Amino acid sequence: MRQLVILSGKGGTGKTTVASALIRLSGARACADCDVDAPNLHLVNRHYSSGETAPYWGLPLADIDPVLCTACGECEVNCRFGAIIPGAPHRVDPYACEGCGVCVLVCPTDAINMRPHEAGTMTLYAQENRVFSTAQLRTGAGTSGLLVSQVKKRMNEAMKEDIPLAIVDGSPGIGCPVIATLSGADVTLIVAEPSLSGISDLERIVKTARGFGVRIAVCVNKANINPEKAEQIRRYCERETLFFAGVIPYDPLAIEAVNRGQTIADTPCPSGKAVREIYRNILPLLERGQTGV
Amino acid sequence: MKIAVPVEGLGNDTAVSASFGRAAGFLVFDNGEGTTKILSNDAAQSAGGAGIRAAQTVVDSGAMILLTPQCGGNAAKVLLAAGVKLYKTQPDVSASENIKRFLRGELTELAEIHEGFHGH
């Protein structure tokens, strides 16, 4: 089984648009949306019936027992995150609480405990031979590598042995969720944006991906917005011996397709044509995988 | 000498875990005694700092050799401070088989430590 992960560095580059098209073109029967803060893949990844949901338990947060609380204020004084709301009884603000446990330590009446906190919901769609794993982090929660790991784990566990390719829509950024997304990947396709900030973000995500020994391919989306910067990216890939997979033009038809819940591979359009080309270009990388020559 | 490997499951024929920090557990083989035990990894459920907690488990087990597909910067810091040596596992081969290959001198040292992120 080969795993292809679509990453970007910065959000808004078109990762999900590209990922959904590749899923359609490749017929991949296993996929996952690891952008747990703002998942979008399910909006264009139809063809699944109902999914099985499960709660995601994030960082345990403090919880004050109103019966035992004497409102002495020790917790408030010692909380570094402004997470205690004074009153009779005192209460914890779950949006500010960082789960450190200091209040538990200082409470003279043992009124405070750390409780698992439902920080999101995971959904698994599995039917016949196909599986799609996704999740949604709750508003105000911290982005978590743990949730990403669980999304992938659920995809892997639900997969039958004979699925040759899994495609994962990754999270933006370069942090812990991206590292969790890269774990176990064979190839990553980075969707870059031809802008000043896009290039700086590309460099950071390449640096992160390199540490994983995963094969790196780069494509430029909305390339015609700034052809000079798009060319800069192509030259950067050459210098850094990264596989340059191609460019995709800005395409209003892409938006129309997405708004209909379709991928750009489902309807004739310039961006769809460009993604087909990119798919053809990265196929050899997928076949070779991590240890191929 | 004890050799540790991050594993996906808790059975003896288990596969090597793709992730070190969030492995289900660690298989620890004692070369001297010829015994194997599997320690569960409580970092698998943690929201952050999983690599560090996992590394602590390995260090506490007394293993001085770790066979792993990859390792993050934070975990490596703990392991190296304790003097644990890191070797790269071979893919598509069980944990036990990797240990055999290590003992035959077939595994190479782990060269790439990936940038760990440091957030929750």
Add this chain to the structure above:
Amino acid sequence: MPKSMRGFTDTDRMGRKTIAVLSGKGGTGKTFVSVNLACVSAPSTYVDCDAEEPNGHLYFKPQGFRAQKIDVPLPRVDSARCDGCRKCVDFCAYHALAWANGSLLVFDELCHGCAGCVMVCPNHALSEVRRNIGEIREGMSGRVRVLSGFLNPGEASGMPIIKALLERKNGGAGEFIFVDCPPGSSCMVSESVKDADYCVLVAEPTLFGAHNLKMVHELVKLHEKPCGAVLNKCLPGDDPSLDYCRAEGIPILARIPFDEELGLLNSNASIAVLESERYRLLFRELLLEIETEVPDAAAGHP
């Protein structure tokens, strides 16, 4: 008329209005909108709270960009007093401490600065020192006071930087303060929105955009803030974000059409209202819309 108004207790405000600009996802035009609004309402203040990926200063290129270091507490061990009991290692919820080879290892970037380890140590072997996680920079760009947050790469949380930025937001001239929030709807965005008088939600006219708009709208509702929407990169045809706004009764403050020329300007970090009369007018109108929507700052004072 919107309800609310938890934020109106700051007497330093002096009639200034804080406008938070947010979007569910990166790349929708938050910075584009906040930078241009700040410019067109000058004298004003622009605050870049996206400390992980700050971009506003690339547009403004502020003069005399003075930096102020932002430090957070960090435990330091006195090894003479430490007996290896590991209570601190076991206490730390973030696994920022480890014990190897007879000494305590501290992982700076994972530490949240709660001081719990210092408290649990039975030997008083731990004390706190300050550690630098980034900085804020302040400068002027024409009559816009630019405040930007820079988190050092690899750091856990930009929260202390955002808090420091917001403490300084009221120090400038003019009526408006525009807060360019981080993308998403996480705790950092929550912090950026807390003291706002009004929120501008920037959204794209796509299915994804509408989905992300909904999430950030939920956050704004949680904080009970009045808000309005700016639809960006609009094209003819269906607009699911517009549909969402209508269904939720969110006033549409402006609809900015997709424009390749603008895309080029932005990718080169140029400020549209300075380069184009059309955009200067568009943003002046948007500013007027915001002015009529923002509740009078004096109205909520006790």
